[in-house]
Amino acid sequence: MKRNAKETEKKILQAAINIFSKKGFSAATTSEIAKEAKVAEGTIFKYYPKKKELLHAAMVEMIELFGESIAIDSLKKVIQENEDQSIEIILKAIVLDRITLFQDHLQLIKVIFYEMQFHKDIKELFLSKVSKNGIPIFAQIFEKGKKQGQFKDINSLIAMRSFMGMIIFMLLQREFLYKENAFENIEEEVDVLIDIFLNGIKRG
Template sequence: MNERWLEELLRINDEEIKLSEKQAKILEAAIGIFSQKGYAATSTSEIAKKAGVAEGTIFRHYKTKKDLLLAIVTPTLTKVVAPFLTKDFVKKVFENEYGSYEEFVYALMENRYEFVKKHLPIIKIFLQELAFHDEIKSQIQVIFTENVLEKFKRIVEHFQENGEIADVPSGTVIRMTMTTVIGFLLARFMIMTDADWDDHKEMNATIYLLMNGLAAK
């Protein structure tokens, strides 16, 4: 990681956030330790030591360790959110036209695969802390509803009208698609990391199984 990488991740609503050298070091150190040990098991003194700054410097930038966590996690909400919620992502994936639902799901999976591959340490932090911080969960619900849900529903309903996928509630199709994509990413990057992966072959097989489950009878 480096300062440029952090600034890219910390760009909220396309507004550039400038980091001081010490702030970049603090965030980089926190991301590294949080992703390895988890938030609760990490002390600010450990972060300060790894960053090469005095512990008091952390609290000049972030009032509490929780504020430091949210400084890392909040931008992630606008970039990935498990994993559907970035404006750039919505533009690239949800605002295109597709010849089939299968083609849409492949674009969705491939886009998030590349993102997770690039930003794995912070994705780990996000997933580790999701269950323990209500403010993170509530932000997910708001961002998903405002940025993704209606666009996702329109795509699903379009291919239902064409007879390509089953006539079941669109929310059911969305949930099944999301859990399939997220399950692949979790297995690939966090659970079965030592497996002999042929990533694109596995993506194609995963989507094939999803489509057979959704195919209209």
């Protein structure tokens, strides 16, 4: 092997992810990706013979990162570390951990959700890994809470979805609307969301 090929491939992949997230798959051009990666346009095609293979590789990269290792592992870790804490603390730890993930990989997440709409294979890839691995771990917390009599007898999947919806919608709004100070005072808002989720907004 001459002139670190693995490095070059990585550079191209990262550049592709950058451009894809800025412009989307169709509007991104291979010449622009080449410039961003600081390689000749031809070099891209040595590694990814079709543009769509670049997109696919970016998705796989993300799913490796999320679906198996970082996402699931860190979720498991957070749950374990806080096992004996109150549900409020467990949820908060999980949410803050997930927010960090969201912040760190926002670009990747955006491309995936953007392209999933149009490419069935990517959608399946994502769903089979992230949803089918992540959701059961998450749902487990609710099941445990139910068994311990802490929670009402509510469908765990619906409960989890509600909670995820609250959190994700908040993050999207922050990222989308304010942007500059998107992650300021986020802990306070998380506290409020957890309180709503656990105790509702009605006066007892």
